[in-house]
Amino acid sequence: MVGAAALLSEAFLRVFGPASNLRIWRAPGRVNLIGEHTDYNLGFVLPMALELACYAATAPRSDDRLRVFSENYGEAREWPVGRLAAARPAGHWSDYLLGVARELVRAGYEVRPANLLVWSTVPPGSGLSSSAALEVSVALALLDGRPIAPLELVQLCRRAENDFVGAPCGIMDQYVAVFGQKGAAIRIDCRSLEHQPIELPAGIAVLAVNTMVKHELGHSSYPERVAQCRQAAARLGVESLRDVTLEMLEKARAELPDVVYRRARHVVTENLRVEQFMKACAEGDLATMGRLLVASHKSLRDDYEVSCDELDFLVETALGIEGVLGGRMTGGGFGGCTVNLLEAGAEDCFHREISEAYRRRFGRDCQIYPCVPAAGAGQL
Ligand code: GLA
Numbered sequence: 597m598v599g600a601a602a603l604l605s606e607a608f609l610r611v612f613g614p615a616s617n618l619r620i621w622r623a624p625g626r627v628n629l630i631g632e633h634t635d636y637n638l639g640f641v642l643p644m645a646l647e648l649a650c651y652a653a654t655a656p657r658s659d660d661r662l663r664v665f666s667e668n669y670g671e672a673r674e675w676p677v678g679r680l681a682a683a684r685p686a687g688h689w690s691d692y693l694l695g696v697a698r699e700l701v702r703a704g705y706e707v708r709p710a711n712l713l714v715w716s717t718v719p720p721g722s723g724l725s726s727s728a729a730l731e732v733s734v735a736l737a738l739l740d741g742r743p744i745a746p747l748e749l750v751q752l753c754r755r756a757e758n759d760f761v762g763a764p765c766g767i768m769d770q771y772v773a774v775f776g777q778k779g780a781a782i783r784i785d786c787r788s789l790e791h792q793p794i795e796l797p798a799g800i801a802v803l804a805v806n807t808m809v810k811h812e813l814g815h816s817s818y819p820e821r822v823a824q825c826r827q828a829a830a831r832l833g834v835e836s837l838r839d840v841t842l843e844m845l846e847k848a849r850a851e852l853p854d855v856v857y858r859r860a861r862h863v864v865t866e867n868l869r870v871e872q873f874m875k876a877c878a879e880g881d882l883a884t885m886g887r888l889l890v891a892s893h894k895s896l897r898d899d900y901e902v903s904c905d906e907l908d909f910l911v912e913t914a915l916g917i918e919g920v921l922g923g924r925m926t927g928g929g930f931g932g933c934t935v936n937l938l939e940a941g942a943e944d945c946f947h948r949e950i951s952e953a954y955r956r957r958f959g960r961d962c963q964i965y966p967c968v969p970a971a972g973a974g975q976l
């Protein structure tokens with residue numbers, strides 16, 4: 597990524613002046629192939645890290661300050677490093693960064709005075725995990741080469757988002773930003789926190805399509821879903837929905853409020869779909885892989901109720917295009933992206949047809965990103 601390095605160095609020079617020992621850290625966004633809203637239920641997910649990434653360029657300062665500049669927002673913020681442990685969120689983009697700094701200090705890592713320039717190519721609000729990419733790249737930049745266990749890095753960044761920013765997300769995004777692998781998706785067991793690489797069969801292409809909308813509803817609905825899943829687990833007498841089988845759920849159906857039952861049914865069937873998808877993947881059964889994506893979408897739409905018109909339209913439309921094996925919403929929902937599985941060679945036609953249909957229906961352009969599994973976070 598020579599291009600990104602040159603761009604970051606140039607921007608850093610423009611904002612902070614010359615730095616002799618500039619270092620640049622990168623953390624990727626991700627697309628989740630299948631296993632949605634299962635991570636905080638300690639289930640299975642199958643994301644892959646992307647080339648789209650957040651970069652953090654850093655050099656030491658001689659005073660007592662941490663000064664950050666966002667190249668995306670064109671805005672700076674600064675804090676004395678001695679006050680980071682007591683930092684409070686401000687409802688601002690810099691909360692992600694400040695949260696990471698605070699968690700590092702709380703975990704016993706010294707945050708040293710530095711200039712930091714961040715620049716991200718992960719579209720915000722796209723469901724491609726721009727926040728985790730920011731958190732992980734910033735954590736690495738603040739550590740600037742001092743060692744940290746990869747899993748501790750993941751958990752620390754998740755705490756920044758859960759406890760500081762106040763978003764009760766699961767572990768998938770930070771995990772894949774750190775452990776992502778070039779050439780493979782990774783299947784994460786969100787309870788044991790172990791993963792294995794899953795190579796996709798030859799002859800397929802993965803494309804994400806961005807609705808370019810993010811409905812407000814999503815903010816309150818995500819914590820509500822987390823709470824409903826906890827309620828379902830408590831009523832079923834288990835620690836998490838990971839421990840629930842379809843049989844157990846059906847038996848308890850009469851005792852559960854319908855909405856809680858449906859939320860649980862999504863989680864239980866989605867965990868099964870991850871396993872079925874992996875099997876189909878190993879067998880090169882592209883048709884089944886595609887069907888599982890569509891089944892996942894329907895479950896998210898009808899049982900979990902986290903889709904929206906734009907996402908449903910993109911999935912429906914995709915299924916009518918030549919060479920499309922399947923598709924579904926990806927990420928938290930209420931806007932953001934769909935992920936689509938295509939036969940290789942069908943990309944151009946897909947691009948043309950889906951763009952035209954979306955513009956005709958919603959009067960705005962969608963954006964399309966080819967997804968190739970890229971490496972996890974590290975120094976550029
Ligand atoms: C967001 C969260 C993840 C995960 C997904 C839904 O991306 O950050 O932890 O819960 O939604 O699968």
